[in-house]
Amino acid sequence: MTHPTRFRGQSLRTQISVVFAVLVIALAAAMSLGFGELLKLRVQRDASQALHTVADNASRQLAQGLFERSRVTQVLADAPGIWERGLDSAEVRQLLARSQAIDPHSLWIGVADAQGVVRAATKGLLEGESVRERPWFVAGLAQLHVGDVHPAKLLEKLLPPNASGEPYRFVDFAAPIRSGQTTVGVLGMHGSWEWTREVLESLAPIGIQGASVDLFVFDRTGKLIFSPPEYRSQLEAGNQRLPVPLTVATRESGTPPATVVAWADGKDYLTASVRMEARNAPSDLGWHIVARERVEVAFADADRAVRLALAIGLLAAVLAAALAWIAARRLSEDLYVLADAASRVESGKPGATIPLVTHNRDVHQLSSALSSMTERLIAAHEAMEDKVRLRTLELEAANRALDLQARTDALTGLLNRRGFDSRMEFALALARRSGRPLSLISVDVDHFKRVNDSFGHEAGDEVLRRMAQTLQQRLRASDVIARLGGEEFAVVLPDTDLAGARAIAQSIVESMAAQEDPLVGRITVSAGISSLRAQQDSVHEMLRRSDAALYEAKGQGRNRVCVEPETGPALK
Incomplete structure (x- = not known):
């Protein structure tokens, strides 16, 4: 005897119950997976945007820092009346010492004459030595110059050991000192690369389950120039390059805020890259700021949302199947009502719900269970949206606080x-x-x-x-x-x-x-x-x-x- 024949031989109660149970299970599974995938896409999109925002904020902070230091160098070089007394006058030395005290990351500030001989410098370092072959001096003779990061050379043995235990690396700032139309010397400033590390570490937020978002800096050729210490050796050994093409690592490229990329350590990361937009031409070093987060961490909320939606859907489906077993009388009419309502809910029509059918107790229980399931899924979806909105507001508040702190003098409360x-x-x-x-x-x-x-x-x-x-x-x-x-x-x-x-x-x-x-x-x-x-x-x-x-x-x-x-x- 065939299966259809056996099915037709069952009672109407059994036939309706079996058909209804299969329909409800399929509908619950489709709704659960649908809502779950929607939640997953929303959470993944928000995680991607948040990661891009972190990289963008870091890029703006670094660009602002380079601009401010280049401007300070230009202002010092243009200081009226200071250089007229000589490049090695007491006033010049006081100016250099005060400038270094204001910005401790300026490890060396010095003045070289037009022949490249250092005439005055902070703490007397390199005084009397020639720097005419140094790139910052050559470029600084002509105009304001900001040099890319490089290892310390002349100053490595003269400075105390770096607090991080790593070799010194500098970003150079230089500007010409002019008397009328004549260039009489160059003001040079070696900024410590530690400033970059402090900026990036202060901006890297703590992610899910304590896992942090990591920030990296790549130069204009795609070479890695900054990495958290715990990853540096492994990435350098793997010759890690900029994980996205140079041509798309910009804010206006039209590419997604973040993408999943395989790094040199063999792991996949949600990665966002932003090209640093310089505040002035000399400080445009072509850096790319990259933020990354492990895929399993970045999408953890999304995976949990899918599992929760599926569990709720399956639970509701099992309950509906049990109730369907006793829904025989007057069920055909109620089935049309429930099937039509379920179609509206599945299509996502606004205000669509599962109605409560009261023709008999069994059907009423079934419709109530389906209605409760729908409300719980919608409530879960709304709760997830509220959580995303709350995190967005918190991030905006933190950014506003950082901006206010960056614009206010801590001692007097006035603008800086x-x-x-x-x-x-x-x-x-x-x-x-x-x-x-x-x-x-x-x-x-x-x-x-x-x-x-x-x-x-x-x-x-x-x-x-x-x-x-x-x-x-x-x-x-x-x-x-x-x-x-x-x-x-x-x-x-x-x-x-x-x-x-x-x-x-x-x-x-x-x-x-x-x-x-x-x-x-x-x-x-x-x-x-x-x-x-x-x-x-x-x-x-x-x-x-x-x-x-x-x-x-x-x-x-x-x-x-x-x-x-x-x-x-x-x-x-």
Whole structure:
């Protein structure tokens, strides 16, 4: 006897139960796998985007660091009045020492004359030796230069052992020192590669089950130049190259944020690569920042979601099959209702649910079980979306906190140089568009080094905090106040001409002179003022002129205000 014949010989109750049970099991499995795959794709996409965001943030931090150090080198090389006393003057040595104290990652800062002989350097290293064959000196004679990472040569034996135990590697910054149209020397700065390691380690988040996201740096040729220490030897032995083609490792390439790639260690990783977009041409080293995470870690949530959806679906299917065994009477009519509702749910129509059928108790239980199964799957899907949204919000909040920290001076609470630059550029653009005046005050604490030397750095810090409070009390809410570094402050005054800026600066100078510190005594300040002259005027030019006026105030005896020379018409 054939199987169809045996099936037809069963009672209607058995036939309907068997057919219904098979239908429910198939439907539950399809829905479970469908929802599970949707959840898996969503989690994988979010993990891929998050990994790309980490690489992108690291790229921006490194690009900003290279830009800031190149700008510092250029500003030091262009410092007015310093180089006129000679490349090896006491003022030059103090400037180099202070610059190194501000940025400890600058392991060596030196000045070489036009023939390549080091005339002054931090801690006296390499003084009197020739560097005319060094690439940074050759390039620095012509223009601002940022050199790619390289091993230490002349300084390797002169510096104390590296804290990490590895050989020193440097990123060079150099700029020409000019007297009029003549290049009289080169200012060089060797930045420690340890700065890169600290930046990347601070940005690498902790992933699932404690596994971390690893960050790497490759140069413009695809060669590995930075790796976490635990992977370096293995990757170098395998000659690890940039894991994605150079032509697609950009933000605008149109490729997925991250892809699964096999690395030199023989393992597969979810990998995201971003080409570092430099802030200026000299610092465009062509680096590629790569973030990777083990596939099983990156997609762990997705795999769990699939298994959970499948388990829920199978459990619901088993329950539905058991209930179907007793659903004989009046089941045909109810089957059409349930099958139609199941089709709407499977097609993903909004608001589609499994209705509760009440023609009899058995069918009612079955429809209730199917409805509960659907709600649980939808709830699981919504919970996963909520979790992804929460993680996205946390990442955005962390990025905002990092940006605020990067723009604020920790000692005074004022803007730092980075925050000042962005606010100053905005104020300058607004003044250009509206044609209204804009002034800039550079303020410097007189004899600040004496305070630190005589009373200690804590007393010096208190003087700087009091200076910041005085500026905040004397200025408007619309004015921009920043600490540019050391004892130097800057104030941007929108809608203020030279006369108004001079009055404000004079009140600041007089207010500080009127205060008496119980430990330090009377502290005075000097101020220099510049004003927007023409549409093509720039932040750099205004800072240069206000600094020149500040130096004039220092030269006239300090505790006073000087205004930039009237060499051109200021905007009214």
